[in-house]
Amino acid sequence: MNKSKILNIIMAIIILVLLLAGRDSVTPAARIKSLFKKTTHVNTSEKVYTKRSLGEKNLVFPEPAMVIGSYDKDGVPNIMTAAWFGVANSKPLKVSVSLRPATYSYHCIMANMAFTVNVPDASLISxxxxxxxxxxxxxxxxxxxxxxxxxxxxxNAPYIKEFPIVLECKVTEYHDLGSHRQFIGQVIDAKIDDRLLNEDGEVDMDLFNPIIYGQGKYYSGLDLIQNINEIVPKVKN
Ligand SMILES: Cc1cc2nc3c(=O)[nH]c(=O)nc-3n(C[C@H](O)[C@H](O)[C@H](O)COP(=O)(O)O)c2cc1C
Structure with a gap:
C-alpha cells in the first residue's frame, strides 16, 4: 500500500469518528435553537413596534396577590393582601414582602418578626x-x-386554614426602601393541601388555579406552554 492510500484511510477513519461523536452530543443551546424554529411565531417582516417611554411606571406583569398573616401586639390575627412580593433567596429559602407603614400588618410584623404567606386560588378572590x-x-x-x-x-403568626398553600416565615432582616419597608422572611415551613399533590408528592399545577394580578385587575387560568425540564435538565434560579 502506498503512502497516500494509507493517509486517505486514516482521514476517512478520523471523519467517521468525528461524525459518530457528533451524533449524540446535541448541546442544550442547539436544542433551544431548534425549539425556536418550532415554536417562535414572530414574523420579523411584520410591523416592529416603537417603544414608548412612560417614565417611572410599574409595568411589571404578572404580579402575585398574596395574603400576609400576622398577629398584632395583643395576639389578634390579621391579614392583608400584598402584591409587592417575591422569592428572594434559594438557600436558605427567603421571600420578600414590602409594606407601607400605614398598614396595620407592618406594625404586627414588627411586633413578632414573623408572618405567613397565604397563596390563594381563584375561588378565594373575594x-x-x-x-x-x-x-x-x-x-x-x-x-x-x-x-x-x-x-x-x-x-408566631397565623395562617388561613381555607387557603391551599402557606409559608411560615421568620423575619431575618428588613430594608427601608422609601414608601415601603421590605421584610425578608426565611421560610421555615411550607404547607400545602394534600389535594394539590400528585402520587409522587409533587405539586400538580393542573389542580391549582392561581390568581394573577396586574394593573389593578385579577386574572386566572393557566395553560402549560413549555416544560423547561424537558429541554434543559437543570435550571438554577
Ligand atoms: C391586590 C392588592 C395588592 C396590594 N399590595 C400591597 C403591597 O404589596 N404592600 C402594601 O403595603 N399594601 C398593599 N395593598 C394594600 C393593603 O392590602 C391594604 O392597605 C390593606 O387594607 C392593609 O391591611 P392592614 O391595615 O390590615 O394591614 C394591596 C392591596 C391590593 C388589593
Missing amino acids: YVTFAGKYSGKDMNKFEETGLTPVKSEYV
Missing part, C-alpha cells in the same frame, strides 16, 4: 379583595370574613 381593602386597625378581618386563623407551627 377574600383577597377584602383583605386588601379594609384594615385590621378597624376590624378583625377573620371574624368579618369567617376565615379561620390557625397558629403556625414554627413562627
Whole structure:
C-alpha cells in the first residue's frame, strides 16, 4: 500500500469518528435553537413596534396577590393582601414582602418578626379583595370574613386554614426602601393541601388555579406552554 492510500484511510477513519461523536452530543443551546424554529411565531417582516417611554411606571406583569398573616401586639390575627412580593433567596429559602407603614400588618410584623404567606386560588378572590381593602386597625378581618386563623407551627403568626398553600416565615432582616419597608422572611415551613399533590408528592399545577394580578385587575387560568425540564435538565434560579 502506498503512502497516500494509507493517509486517505486514516482521514476517512478520523471523519467517521468525528461524525459518530457528533451524533449524540446535541448541546442544550442547539436544542433551544431548534425549539425556536418550532415554536417562535414572530414574523420579523411584520410591523416592529416603537417603544414608548412612560417614565417611572410599574409595568411589571404578572404580579402575585398574596395574603400576609400576622398577629398584632395583643395576639389578634390579621391579614392583608400584598402584591409587592417575591422569592428572594434559594438557600436558605427567603421571600420578600414590602409594606407601607400605614398598614396595620407592618406594625404586627414588627411586633413578632414573623408572618405567613397565604397563596390563594381563584375561588378565594373575594377574600383577597377584602383583605386588601379594609384594615385590621378597624376590624378583625377573620371574624368579618369567617376565615379561620390557625397558629403556625414554627413562627408566631397565623395562617388561613381555607387557603391551599402557606409559608411560615421568620423575619431575618428588613430594608427601608422609601414608601415601603421590605421584610425578608426565611421560610421555615411550607404547607400545602394534600389535594394539590400528585402520587409522587409533587405539586400538580393542573389542580391549582392561581390568581394573577396586574394593573389593578385579577386574572386566572393557566395553560402549560413549555416544560423547561424537558429541554434543559437543570435550571438554577
Ligand atoms: C391586590 C392588592 C395588592 C396590594 N399590595 C400591597 C403591597 O404589596 N404592600 C402594601 O403595603 N399594601 C398593599 N395593598 C394594600 C393593603 O392590602 C391594604 O392597605 C390593606 O387594607 C392593609 O391591611 P392592614 O391595615 O390590615 O394591614 C394591596 C392591596 C391590593 C388589593
